Amino acid sequence: DAGVIQSPRHEVTEMGQEVTLRCKPISGHDYLFWYRQTMMRGLELLIYFNNNVPIDDSGMPEDRFSAKMPNASFSTLKIQPSEPRDSAVYFCASSNRGLDYGYTFGSGTRLTVV
């Protein structure tokens, strides 16, 4: 299995630009999570999906962030417009055993907004 695949690995963008992060979960996993990691705040859950349906988006910082999962093998996290404080590593994770079991994380996307 290829694991959770994220793209791009690195993204540098200018403030105000739109950024789209992509994730392909492990085949057969019905839960998908988007996390953000910073030195100050650690690993924060932004949103998670179950069977392609968004369940809890309470961690999404503000309306500039949106996430979609059009099918079982693809999800996007979009930031529009981006701001320097959005700079972080964004991880996607998936699970086939529910919310409170171990997740498999992707390699992450390091986002830098200048």
Add this chain to the structure above:
Amino acid sequence: QKEVEQNSGPLSVPEGAIASLNCTYSDRGSQSFFWYRQYSGKSPELIMFIYSNGDKEDGRFTAQLNKASQYVSLLIRDSQPSDSATYLCAVSGLSGGYNKLIFGAGTRLAVHP
């Protein structure tokens, strides 16, 4: 109070020693507890999970859970330089109305030869 608390470290131990990493949590209803290892610049990797009070051993790793005291710990025996990483404690808990994994900020472990 943070939901999951860890000492940020660094915890420095000599090669061959036992490294002890601790974590406390606030939600008494938490049922599942996990330890993840994260090397610098890499993604978190699950190394242990525990659901019941007591000890659970897996190779050089032992997870310990005490629900009454609301703490979980990870012992690494015969520590190796390759164990140098940040160790994240994750606890299932109710947050925002949903049961989810909540991560601590992590403890950085440095094993020196």
